[in-house]
Amino acid sequence: MKILVAIKRVVDFNVKIRVKPDRSGVDVADAKMSMNPFDEIAVEEAVRLKEAGTASEIVVVSCGVAQCQEVLRTALALGADRAILVQSDEELQPLAVAKLLKALVDRERPQLVILGKQAIDDDSNQTGQMLAALAGMPQATFASKLDIADGRATVVREVDGGLETIAVTLPAVVTTDLRLNEPRYVKLPNIMKAKSKPLAVFSTAELGVDVAPRLETISVSEPARRSAGVRLPDVKTLVEKLKLEAKVL
Template structure:
């Protein structure tokens, strides 16, 4: 079974984002970038499935600028077999990403697509669900456990009420949550081997996908700083303060 794993290049989670002075977006100049943490978990899960003999090939795909090759090489160093970069300098919205992934899934015919539940830059949490709808495949989102058995996959989901397990017929879409696994570090020998693994480059036009933006960002601002707390003498004063704040 082939496993397809989409990965995204984002600002490293240890870096505090800075908003541009004109409020048009986040400043990415000279900022450390890395693989989206949820996608890193997806890559790790695919590798574990291969180690169990369930998966035979892992294909990672990224959509973005040329430097996204670095993110793909990281996935290859972790254990993926080959990579595809859909190169574009334009910002790609979740629906366009899902359409691109649908085109690649149609070409590659994977038995399973595993991707992060969301990216930490836009927190959209839309791509996996949109991809499942476009392909007409079953989906298991927010996965904390994945077990493939024959032609089905059992996905334990983290929901508000606790855990829910769904059984999906393959091919299927799985989006990963934080507690699914702990990604491995790529060893130096594997980092060197990753340089010779195949990495194909395509464009959205090659896949017949239009990526024109349908959304417009009006302004980006930093969240307001938290104000200092205050002490109250008793419950009555607390209630009065709360009423004042609500007005």
């Protein structure tokens, strides 16, 4: 079974982001970049499936600038077999990425596509669902447990009322949640081996995909700063402030 895993290069989750002075977006010029944490979970799950003998090949894909090769090499060091970069200097919105992945799905014919449920930069939570719709594949989102057997993927999802278990026929699209697994650390020997693993580069034109933005960002601003907390003498004062100042009662 071939697994296709989509990963994204984002600002590292430990970095405090800054908004550009013109409010056109986030300043990432000198920020540390890394693999999207949800996508790292997707790679780990694919590697575990291969180690269990369920999968025979793992192909990792990233769409974006040339520097995305860094996160692809990280995924190769984690255990992926080969990588594909769809290189583009344009802004790639979720629909454009889904179309690019659809083109690669048509080329690669994977039995399972795994993505993180969302990227921590835009939090769109759209690409996996759009890909499933474009490719005509069943989808199982927010997976906290995944089992593959008898041509089906059984997924446990965390929902508001508890846990939901669904089964989808392969090929399918699965998006990962935080509790699916804990990604392993990359070992130095694997980093060295990853340098010799194949990494193919395509342009958006070669895949025949129009990646023109459909959405326009009007303005980006930092969240309002919280006012300092105060210590109240009793419950009566708290109720008064909630009623008169906060106006939530």
